[in-house]
Amino acid sequence: MIGLGLVPSDGSVVINYNAASLSDLFSMNPRIRTEIAMNRSQPQVRRNFLARIGALAASASMVIVPASLQADPSKAPAAATTGTIKGRLVYAAGPIPTPKVEVKKDDPRVKDAICKVEEHVNRELVIDPATKGVANGFAYLVKPTGDYAATEKELLAKNPQVVFDQVHCEFIPYAAVVHKDQKLIFKSSDPVGHNIRFNSFANGGFNQMVPTNGQLTIPIKKEERRPTPLECSIHPWMTGYFFIVDHPFAVVTKPDGSFEISGVPAGPQQLVVWQGKGGYATEGGNKGMKVEVKAGEVSDVGDVKITKIK
Numbered sequence: 001m002i003g004l005g006l007v008p009s010d011g012s013v014v015i016n017y018n019a020a021s022l023s024d025l026f027s028m029n030p031r032i033r034t035e036i037a038m039n040r041s042q043p044q045v046r047r048n049f050l051a052r053i054g055a056l057a058a059s060a061s062m063v064i065v066p067a068s069l070q071a072d073p074s075k076a077p078a079a080a081t082t083g084t085i086k087g088r089l090v091y092a093a094g095p096i097p098t099p100k101v102e103v104k105k106d107d108p109r110v111k112d113a114i115c116k117v118e119e120h121v122n123r124e125l126v127i128d129p130a131t132k133g134v135a136n137g138f139a140y141l142v143k144p145t146g147d148y149a150a151t152e153k154e155l156l157a158k159n160p161q162v163v164f165d166q167v168h169c170e171f172i173p174y175a176a177v178v179h180k181d182q183k184l185i186f187k188s189s190d191p192v193g194h195n196i197r198f199n200s201f202a203n204g205g206f207n208q209m210v211p212t213n214g215q216l217t218i219p220i221k222k223e224e225r226r227p228t229p230l231e232c233s234i235h236p237w238m239t240g241y242f243f244i245v246d247h248p249f250a251v252v253t254k255p256d257g258s259f260e261i262s263g264v265p266a267g268p269q270q271l272v273v274w275q276g277k278g279g280y281a282t283e284g285g286n287k288g289m290k291v292e293v294k295a296g297e298v299s300d301v302g303d304v305k306i307t308k309i310k
């Protein structure tokens with residue numbers, strides 16, 4: 001339909017357009033109307049414009065003015081400015097290890113009855129045998145670029161708090177992302193005492209009992225540079241992770257290892273994929289790997305591999 005024509009000496013560009021009529025042409029693109037209105041306010045361009053308008057009617061050609069004379073782009077209709085980053089955390093450090101059974105059902109070594117109503121398998125490295133995907137890793141951006149204030153506001157409005165429960169003596173979920181402006185709550189659905197213990201870099205140490213069927217709120221001072229390991233000192237198999245961030249671009253990998261971070265401002269971003277036993281799976285350590293995010297598109301980084309276990 002549209003083809004680039006000659007470039008005349010005044011710097012304007014002629015576009016050949018096979019429209020049924022001039023009114024059809026104008027009705028199709030509001031921006032062209034804006035440009036024509038601008039042409040009318042510029043005497044020299046106006047003469048050029050008028051000289052061509054007859055030809056336009058006859059041959060359906062269109063005059064596009066140089067960029068310097070065009071309307072303010074910020075007044076143009078809103079377009080997508082964000083994209084998505086996706087990929088998969090995959091185990092590639094040899095044969096899949098058999099997960100250790102920490103507590104057997106009705107295990108005589110365990111005192112609290114609620115803790116042995118079912119078997120507990122070590123959850124520090126959970127690999128899906130079918131896909132080799134690794135669950136409970138963290139995929140996140142480091143110092144994201146661009147304006148994401150609206151995305152952040154939406155996240156906080158939708159999810160003002162993140163809750164870990166303790167059920168049958170396990171942390172549920174095992175791993176979670178917490179925005180520093182969200183509330184981090186630990187509750188217990190068990191009729192036995194648990195305690196929450198962690199040592200973080202930016203938010204200090206914490207060691208406090210959660211009352212039976214009760215809850216406590218963790219005070220958050222600021223974001224962390226990496227996920228914080230979590231444990232209950234009463235039940236040594238109870239472990240988990242939380243990661244306090246100051247932006248909305250961090251997720252936990254799913255059981256098949258997949259992750260997706262959406263609403264990311266277009267432009268260069270730094271992605272880290274990290275897991276408790278595998279460490280940094282992406283190149284670049286804590287600075288991450290560069291991903292070029294394009295507006296309205298999905299940047300698939302493919303399989304991110306754990307090649308070594310601590």
Ligand SMILES: [Cu+2]
Binds near residue numbers: 194195235238
């Ligand atoms: Cu416990």
